[in-house]
Amino acid sequence: MKRFLELATWSDMLLLFVLIGISFLPFVIFYAQQSATGERYVVITEDRQVLHDIRLADISEQRQIPIESEDGQYNVVEVSADGVVMSDANCHDQICVRSGKILAPGETIVCLPHKVIIEITAEDNADNVDVDIISSFISVKGLYYE
Amino acid sequence: MSNNQRLVYIALLASQAVIIGLVERMIPSPFFFAPGAKLGLANIITCMALYTLPVKDTMKVVVIRLLLQTLLAGTVSTFLYSAMGALLSFIGMLGVKQLPKVSMIGVSATGAVLHNVGQLIVASLVANTFSVMLYLPVLSLIGILTGIATGIAAHYLLHHVERLHYYMDLKTLDIEDMKEVRL
Numbered sequence: 001m002k003r004f005l006e007l008a009t010w011s012d013m014l015l016l017f018v019l020i021g022i023s024f025l026p027f028v029i030f031y032a033q034q035s036a037t038g039e040r041y042v043v044i045t046e047d048r049q050v051l052h053d054i055r056l057a058d059i060s061e062q063r064q065i066p067i068e069s070e071d072g073q074y075n076v077v078e079v080s081a082d083g084v085v086m087s088d089a090n091c092h093d094q095i096c097v098r099s100g101k102i103l104a105p106g107e108t109i110v111c112l113p114h115k116v117i118i119e120i121t122a123e124d125n126a127d128n129v130d131v132d133i134i135s136s137f138i139s140v141k142g143l144y145y146e
Numbered sequence: 147m148s149n150n151q152r153l154v155y156i157a158l159l160a161s162q163a164v165i166i167g168l169v170e171r172m173i174p175s176p177f178f179f180a181p182g183a184k185l186g187l188a189n190i191i192t193c194m195a196l197y198t199l200p201v202k203d204t205m206k207v208v209v210i211r212l213l214l215q216t217l218l219a220g221t222v223s224t225f226l227y228s229a230m231g232a233l234l235s236f237i238g239m240l241g242v243k244q245l246p247k248v249s250m251i252g253v254s255a256t257g258a259v260l261h262n263v264g265q266l267i268v269a270s271l272v273a274n275t276f277s278v279m280l281y282l283p284v285l286s287l288i289g290i291l292t293g294i295a296t297g298i299a300a301h302y303l304l305h306h307v308e309r310l311h312y313y314m315d316l317k318t319l320d321i322e323d324m325k326e327v328r329l
Binding site: 022027029 | 247255276277282298
């Protein structure tokens with residue numbers, strides 16, 4: 001083993017790292033592209049029930065969505081084209097109101113006392129992308145397996 | 147090296163590469179989790195050609211190997227995959243060989259990775275989707291490992307087979323001769 005390692009020079013090591021970097025380049029390009037063009041949705045859930053599922057591109061003007069439950073709890077979600085913010089709530093810790101504006105996919109505002117969650121999601125083609133890659137590759141490659 | 151000698155040497159290398167490629171197809175792929183990954187033992191021959199022959203003749207070896215392998219065990223679409231892979235890996239290996247202090251391990255790993263890149267480029271053109279390229283990390287990580295292995299194998303072959311030594315010396319001599327002629 002030592003003899004094998006002696007064959008490799010430092011520039012070899014450097015080269016190998018560059019090659020590993022190159023091989024992850026498609027991921028970088030793909031996800032940069034997807035976050036730039038992917039459709040985003042605002043999903044508002046209360047106690048795991050989806051109340052609203054709004055496409056961010058459909059929102060043209062600022063709009064307030066009140067969420068009220070029977071026992072007097074209320075949250076007001078303010079939705080506009082440049083972000084979603086919890087503008088008012090009567091929960092005791094006010095963490096949701098202080099979380100500020102969210103816009104990027106994956107960001108969330110959580111109001112734990114009222115079990116209200118606001119989430120920005122990207123179009124969920126990212127979930128089954130793994131299957132797609134491999135199956136498309138097999139379908140292309142498998143027919144004419146080299 | 148006389149002309150006949152060179153021709154025979156090119157033919158020998160090409161036929162060895164074809165046979166190694168055919169034998170490799172019979173070995174069940176150890177990478178069951180990654181369809182399309184393979185050992186790439188024929189890369190040993192390309193490495194040796196690169197180190198013992200001038201660029202033009204190395205290209206001949208690669209092209210002959212490509213055509214023969216397609217005729218013996220391939221279809222038009224495998225030809226597309228292998229041609230793109232071989233072209234890219236040949237250019238890459240040639241370029242990397244010029245870098246200072248890069249051993250055969252680096253050269254052969256570059257060849258393996260670029261072969262995969264070429265194949266996936268064709269695959270994504272055929273399937274008309276970029277997402278095929280996302281398969282690259284899997285293939286190229288395996289390719290780097292097998293490339294290191296084939297590089298070590300090629301290194302030992304080149305330094306322990308006396309005849310190859312002789313050819314390698316001839317190549318450096320040829321280059322020096324050419325420099326003198328130019329001066």
